[in-house]
Amino acid sequence: xxxxxxxxxxxxxxxxxxxxxxxxxxxxxxxxxxxxxxxxxxxxxxxxxxxxxxxxxxxxxxxxxxxxxxxxxxxxxxxxxxxxxxxxxxxxxxxxxxxxxxxxxxxxxxxxxxxxxxxxxxxxxxxxxxxxxxxxxxxxxxxxxxxxxxxxxxxxxxxxxxxxxxxxxxxxxxxxxxxxxxxxxxxxxxxxxxxxxxxxxxxxxxxxxxxxxxxxxxxxxxxxxxxxxxxxxxxxxxxxxxxxxxxxxxxxxxxxxxxxxxxxxxxxxxxxxxxxxxxxxxxxxxxxxxxxxxxxxxxxxxxxxxxxxxxxxxxxxxxxxxxxxxxxxxxxxxxxxxxxxxxxxxxxxxxxxxxxxxxxxxxxxxxxxxxxxxxxxxxxxxxxxxxxxxxxxxxxxxxxxxxxxxxxxxxxxxxxxxxxx
Amino acid sequence: xxxxxxxxxxxxxxxxxxxxxxxxxxxxxxxxxxxxxxxxxxxxxxxxxxxxxxxxxxxxxxxxxxxxxxxxxxxxxxxxxxxxxxxxxxxxxxxxxxxxxxxxxxxxxxxxxxxxxxxxxxxxxxxxxxxxxxxxxxxxxxxxxxxxxxxxxxxxxxxxxxxxxxxxxxxxxxxxxxxxxxxxxxxxxxxxxxxxxxxxxxxxxxxxxxxxxxxxxxxxxxxxxxxxxxxxxxxxxxxxxx
Numbered sequence: 170x171x172x173x174x175x176x177x178x179x180x181x182x183x184x185x186x187x188x189x190x191x192x193x194x195x196x197x198x199x200x201x202x203x204x205x206x207x208x209x210x211x212x213x214x215x216x217x218x219x220x221x222x223x224x225x226x227x228x229x230x231x232x233x234x235x236x237x238x239x240x241x242x243x244x245x246x247x248x249x250x251x252x253x254x255x256x257x258x259x260x261x262x263x264x265x266x267x268x269x270x271x272x273x274x275x276x277x278x279x280x281x282x283x284x285x286x287x288x289x290x291x292x293x294x295x296x297x298x299x300x301x302x303x304x305x306x307x308x309x310x311x312x313x314x315x316x317x318x319x320x321x322x323x324x325x326x327x328x329x330x331x332x333x334x335x336x337x338x339x340x341x342x343x344x345x346x347x348x349x350x351x352x353x354x355x356x357x358x359x360x361x362x363x364x365x366x367x368x369x370x371x372x373x374x375x376x377x378x379x380x381x382x383x384x385x386x387x388x389x390x391x392x393x394x395x396x397x398x399x400x401x402x403x404x405x406x407x408x409x410x411x412x413x414x415x416x417x418x419x420x421x422x423x424x425x426x427x428x429x430x431x432x433x434x435x436x437x438x439x440x441x442x443x444x445x446x447x448x449x450x451x452x453x454x455x456x457x458x459x460x461x462x463x464x465x466x467x468x469x470x471x472x473x474x475x476x477x478x479x480x481x482x483x484x485x486x487x488x489x490x491x492x493x494x495x496x497x498x499x500x501x502x503x504x505x506x507x508x509x510x511x512x513x514x515x516x517x518x519x520x521x522x523x524x525x526x527x528x529x530x531x532x533x534x535x536x537x538x539x540x541x542x543x544x545x546x547x548x549x550x551x552x553x554x555x556x557x558x559x560x561x562x563x564x565x566x567x568x569x570x571x572x573x574x575x576x577x578x579x580x581x582x583x584x585x586x587x588x589x590x
Numbered sequence: 591x592x593x594x595x596x597x598x599x600x601x602x603x604x605x606x607x608x609x610x611x612x613x614x615x616x617x618x619x620x621x622x623x624x625x626x627x628x629x630x631x632x633x634x635x636x637x638x639x640x641x642x643x644x645x646x647x648x649x650x651x652x653x654x655x656x657x658x659x660x661x662x663x664x665x666x667x668x669x670x671x672x673x674x675x676x677x678x679x680x681x682x683x684x685x686x687x688x689x690x691x692x693x694x695x696x697x698x699x700x701x702x703x704x705x706x707x708x709x710x711x712x713x714x715x716x717x718x719x720x721x722x723x724x725x726x727x728x729x730x731x732x733x734x735x736x737x738x739x740x741x742x743x744x745x746x747x748x749x750x751x752x753x754x755x756x757x758x759x760x761x762x763x764x765x766x767x768x769x770x771x772x773x774x775x776x777x778x779x780x781x782x783x784x785x786x787x788x789x790x791x792x793x794x795x796x797x798x799x800x801x802x803x804x805x806x807x808x809x810x811x812x813x814x815x816x817x818x819x820x821x822x823x824x825x826x827x828x829x830x831x832x
Contacts, residue, residue, distance in 0.1 A: 191626030229630050230637035254638070
């Protein structure tokens with residue numbers, strides 16, 4: 170069965186893997202949806218009652234220019250493979266999310282962002298070209314500036330099958346990152362540190378969502394100038410089975426978060442680390458979504474304009490008692506996002522995990538959604554399984570413009586849920 | 591740098607072997623039927639670092655073209671260090687007398703012709719390595735895939751014979767016996783025991799080629815499994831349903 174990373178909702182769908190970029194789309198009587206590595210959390214990568222087309226077989230390079238760092242590859246290529254290719258050649262992927270087990274196509278379709286959003290903007294800004302296969306059989310090549318390009322970047326796979334893309338890589342001296350960690354004890358301290366971190370390429374903070382004053386650890390870093398070879402990537406150790414629910418009981422999570430906070434309290438630290446451990450610490454644990462058990466979990470990621478909004482959201486989470494292993498807090502920069510439906514916009518983005526405990530969890534998510542809406546913020550489709558059609562329309566003002574580019578042969582569970590209006 | 595001829599270059603395993611040699615900077619001569627797919631594999635190999643990539647579009651069932659094919663490969667790269675025969679079709683439990691000749695042609699007749707052509711050339715040069723992708727299915731015929739099993743048993747026997755014949759000439763012959771391999775086309779099927787990806791199979795093949803090995807089971811656990819399967823008495827074996 171094909172699941173999203175949050176394992177909620179469950180979907181029944183026909184699975185037809187793709188192997189060749191030159192092939193036609195499989196004949197389908199129902200709408201289809203391309204899926205990459207299935208790392209989005211909710212239902213943007215699900216197509217209940219329809220057909221999904223896993224793109225893992227579209228993993229070939231097409232060309233690379235060593236001088237300019239421009240790489241062209243098929244859309245199923247994972248960031249892991251792309252990084253393994255780029256690093257020894259003196260390049261890195263311009264924007265990476267929290268896992269390297271994502272595909273290039275998925276990164277475009279969700280217009281992902283990373284720890285360098287303030288400087289680099291979203292991934293879509295670094296895409297120079299893409300090829301789209303539409304359900305009528307037409308292949309369309311799109312470049313920045315084309316309306317179809319703006320619809321396809323962050324287009325959630327709804328404008329057709331992205332078969333290939335060209336990406337501008339960034340030059341790096343080697344595979345290392347100089348990382349600083351700075352503990353903080355209040356939300357205001359977080360913003361002080363954040364304001365003082367403008368010179369760093371990468372910034373993000375992990376917070377303890379249970380703590381009254383929002384303690385946490387601020388991570389910031391830059392590519393190291395030191396050349397070298399990356400240690401060979403170790404295969405991850407998989408979580409062997411779905412864990413029972415007491416593992417995630419409030420006291421257990423509290424204890425875990427307190428332990429991490431304690432580690433951070435030792436003060437500001439600097440170290441040099443491998444890019445993979447800096448950007449993808451969770452990749453060392455394969456299938457970590459299993460810790461949330463068979464019922465799955467929700468990831469909630471929003472962007473809101475003010476620190477009071479963040480305080481409000483965290484206060485409600487704390488009162489609900491439904492936390493959350495480490496939560497993530499980060500400020501977005503004002504680099505414009507290229508997609509009609511891109512999520513990042515100036516403000517503060519907060520990310521929380523919630524085990525699926527049924528109605529009480531849905532109630533909390535609804536409450537948080539209302540706060541985000543009232544603040545004129547937005548929720549991130551790649552993480553979402555519950556937002557209403559009204560919220561989606563309100564927080565994505567270019568939705569009507571986008572709808573014109575949706576390929577009638579493509580759909581997703583997410584799309585049918587939020588386009589209901 | 592190595593010169594490698596890959597026959598059936600668009601098969602999942604062959605693609606990954608080509609990738610590994612490309613990353614070593616090898617020169618490649620890739621052969622497959624479908625021009626678009628072949629071009630995609632060739633561009634990938636070139637991008638990954640192959641020194642040279644030449645291609646030929648050919649249906650390898652066309653036995654009459656084999657002689658010219660090796661001529662073309664030699665003209666393009668020079669005499670090859672490695673010839674890998676990787677093409678094949680899977681067949682099925684239901685394959686009847688109507689389907690059997692085509693399966694045998696692709697899985698046995700065509701590889702036999704290619705391997706004999708390549709063997710003759712390497713024997714004269716007294717250098718090179720031949721490799722054929724057979725299967726654990728060739729170790730003992732099973733109801734699950736009779737014609738395929740018969741073809742692979744024949745291919746295994748041929749490779750063994752060539753190994754003996756070419757040994758005095760310093761030419762090594764590798765028999766590759768993969769177990770279940772997950773490819774994009776099998777991703778939706780129920781999980782098979784000890785199944786691995788084609789990348790893992792390719793790694794085992796390249797390592798075996800570098801060692802000059804005779805037979806490689808991939809993953810290695812299949813050597814043990816097939817040892818047991820082979821010694822089961824027929825009286826018992828015929829009652830089993832795996």
